[in-house]
Structure formats: structure tokens, C-alpha cells
Amino acid sequence: MTETTPPAVEVVDLRREFTVGRGAGARTLTALDGLSLTIAPGTVHGLLGPNGAGKSTLCKILSTTLLPTSGTARVLGFGVTDRPREIRRRIGLVLGGDRGLYGRLTSRQNLELWGALHGLHGRELRTRMAELLDRVGLTDRADERVNGFSRGMKQRLHLARGLIGDAQVLLLDEPTTGMDPVAADDFRDFVRALRAEGRTVLITTHDMAQAEAICDEVTLIDHGRVLTSGDPRDLARRLSGGQRVEADAVPPRVAAEIEALPEVNTVRRPRGGHLCVDTASAEATRLVLALLVDAGVSSVRTGPPGLEELYLRVVGGRKMRVSA
Ligand SMILES: Nc1ncnc2c1ncn2[C@@H]1O[C@H](COP(=O)(O)OP(=O)(O)OP(=O)(O)O)[C@@H](O)[C@H]1O
Secondary structure, eight states: OOTTSOOSEEEEEEEEEEEESOGGGOEEEEEEEEEEEEEOTTOEEEEEOOTTSSHHHHHHHHTTSSOOSEEEEEETTEETTTOHHHHHHHEEEEESTTTTOOTTSBHHHHHHHHHHHTTOOHHHHHHHHHHHHHHTTOGGGTTSBGGGOOHHHHHHHHHHHHHTTOOSEEEEESTTTTOOHHHHHHHHHHHHHHHHTTOEEEEEOSOHHHHHHHOSEEEEEETTEEEEEEOHHHHHHHHOSOOEEEESSOOHHHHHHHHTSTTEEEEEOOSTTOEEEEESSHHHHHHHHHHHHHTTOOOEEEESOOHHHHHHHHHTTOOOOOOO
């Protein structure tokens, strides 16, 4: 980043309050409580946190659809309150679920509409749409109504929509909701390609494995405040007392015994006899290794713990989804 290049996103002491209830029962709910965050251009940044942490509220403020109560938020150097038009022209917003698509229109018509809003028309718009439909694998379904699409297909269309204006900054709010594992894998490649093109991506997700795979940096938030921020692998190494243990050809009985050990928090058995566990302490790692060695398992690797382990340690026992 040169001195003249502003951060892609710069948030300082951001607060957002909502008034809930009416009359005498009204109370103030603080969704963002003095949050600060800087995202360098051309990076993929993961925003992680439990339900109600404030992730969507931040995305809404950055996309200029919601005003902050106080504090500053800038996107590519433009303030959300004083230069919203400049921001809208340069960002793409991708929401999870059904929000923001017109079900009675086809994929092509939805993109046409959004393209027109970004000032695209004629051949330029047609070329851009064809490129994007191909990129998200919807060329064959381009003339079908979106109402009949599966959730994963709608998500792909959302991604195309977010990119129609050639956005420099993409705000992806739970973009893989409803995607099958293959589509989620494609999505990772998609995000990496966006970064290779020099775009900045802010992604909110509950999927720790995905965040670990694609993010250059992650920020964990809760109650509208930053808990910790940094490279996902470094953070996990720094903040967890445990390790990741991976092994092949583990008999199911041994895997079950490991799963039942104390301080073994996340266990994944993705295929065959492959096992991947994150421990919370050196003692737990020792017990896992002892069980594997006793069972004659010879292919064992240890490394820094994963993001799931870090998340559990920092956010605590609050509910989250952990992907398989
Ligand atoms: N329009 C609103 N009116 C009242 N309260 C709101 C509004 N929008 C958000 N909130 C509250 O602000 C807090 C943060 O919500 P937000 O949607 O930003 O969380 P989140 O981290 O995106 O959660 P999730 O993971 O469930 O999507 C919650 O307590 C929520 O109830």
C-alpha cells in the first residue's frame, strides 16, 4: 500500500444503537459498541462472531444502507455518511438467503436490472452478464425464473449480482448459506480469483474451516466489539494452548475414544479413516497421540490448532455452527 492509497475499509470507534420496544418499555440495544477495524486493499478479511455479534450491522453501515449512531466508517477513503454515492459505485453487496433477488425475473433479468443501476447497458452489459453467468455456473439457467432456483443457485446469482458493477470492495454477508460442499469449494476458488484481481473482500461467516482457508486476516467480534484480529493461523497458534492433530487410517473405535477425551474440542472425520482434531491443551494433545500410537496408527501429523479452536476459546461456549 502506498502512502496515498487509503485502506479499503477503515472503521474507527463505530457505534450503532437501536431502540427496541415502545413507550415505557422502550430500551436501547447496542449492536456496535465502539468497533474499530482496518482492512488493507486486495485482501480477504473474515468477520466472525456468534449470532447477534454485530456482523450484519457493520456490513449494512459499510454498504451505506444504515447510518451509524457515532464514530467513522470509510470505504476506499470515502465516508459512509458524507460520500455514500462514491461508495455505492465501488462496492458489491452479497447477502445470504433470499434477500435482494427478484423471484419473478430470470437470472439474466435480475442482472440486467442491477447492471442498469450501475450505469451499464448495451453490449457492455451483455458481455459482463455473459461473463458473470459463466463464472458462477448459471449460463444454462440464465433464462429461468429465480423462484424455481435452489438456495445454492440463488447464492451464485447473488455473487454475480455483487460483481456486476466491477466492485473494488465486496461485502459478502454469509455468502455460502445453502451451498452444497462442491459449490462451497468453488466459492473458495472464486474468492481467491477476486483477490488475484486486486479486489478486497469482507466476508461474514460462521464457517471456520472456510474462513481459515480463504482469509488473509480474520476479526472475531462479539457484543459489537472486536475480541481479536489477525492472520487466522497466527491467531490460533498464539491464543490456543493446544494443537491440531491429523492422522490417517484411524479405526472408528479409536476415533470415538479420542472424541470422548476432555479438552478435545473439535473433531472432524471428513472421509475414510482420516481424523483431524483440535485440542485445547498440551495434555490433551499427549492423550490423543498416545491413543493413536497404541492403536498402531503410524501416519500422524501435528501443527498449530485451527480457527474453530480459537473461536471456542475466545467466544466461549456460545452456540455456533461448525462445518463438517
Ligand atoms: N433493525 C434492528 N432493530 C433492532 N435491533 C436490531 C436491528 N438490527 C440489528 N439489531 C440487533 O443488533 C444486534 C446485532 O445484530 P446483527 O444482525 O448485526 O448480528 P450478526 O452478527 O449479523 O448476527 P447473525 O450471525 O445472527 O447474522 C442484535 O442484537 C440484533 O438484534
